[in-house]
Amino acid sequence: MCGRFEQNLTGAEVARRFGLAVPPQVPPQVPPQVSSEVPGGTVRPTQRALAVTAGRDGGRVAGRLRFGLSVDWQAGPVINARAETLAEKATFRRLLGQRCLVPVSAWIEWRVDAAGGRHPNRLGGAGVLALAALWRAEELVIVTCAASPAVARVHDRMPVVLDGxxxxxxxxxxxxxxxxxxxxxxPYRGALEVKEDPPAQAALF
Structure with a gap:
């Protein structure tokens, strides 16, 4: 699954990477423990994340959408949608024409050790990655698939990273x-770097 991701990106970097006519306003990076309202840095469920989609004029536009879909059948938001069943689930089926990209510098997965301890791992590439997502109103959900070999040692699922x-x-x-x-x-076929953070830093996530 994908419950945290990082958007340590500049507006110019995003505009250049995704061909935006107007760079999005990306605020200074703020540690997530300081403010849950400031986007950037590590994005958690219900926080706003930068997303890119097609504009009405044929170009691309960027905006901020809340991570997770509000639903009436569970208390918290739905943050992930399985690629294998998108067309079968009513929640996602109606959004199949509303697709967007979520630019990330990395995403976070947890490796669970034999004692039940959770170790955060950062997974990223050499540059900006684009995750596949669906959106509605002011919300988005990340699409997931089976893990690639590089990710499988950490988790059996991963966000869909669009390949180019x-x-x-x-x-x-x-x-x-x-x-x-x-x-x-x-599953993404490109190179990914997997970096495990020390257990002492797990509380930051």
Missing amino acids: PGAEAAWIDPGRDFGEVAGLLV
Whole structure:
């Protein structure tokens, strides 16, 4: 699953990476324990995250959406949607035409040791990664798939990392039906760095 991710990015970096005409306003990085209202840094469920989608003029736009969908069948938000069952679940089926990208510098997964201890791991690449997501109103949900070999030693699921500009463009293309882009929702084949933080830092997450 994907319950935390990092957006340690500048507006210029995001604009350049995703071809935005106007750089988004990315605030200074603020440690998450200081304020739950300031986006940037580590994004947790219910906090706002930067997302990129297709604009009405054919270009791309960036905005801030709340991480997690509010639903009436559970107390907390739904933060992940399994790629394998997107078209089967009513909650997600109606959002299949509302697709966006979530730029991240890394995401966080926890490795559970034999004693039950949880160890946070940062997973990222050499640059900005684009996670596949669905959105509605002011909310988004991250799409997940089976873990790649690099991630499997930490967790059996991972967010869908779209593999390159072509895949990213196709995912947010409003002219493509979900059936045309469903094949993009596969484990990431690119290089990923997995870095485990010391147990003493686990409380920060």
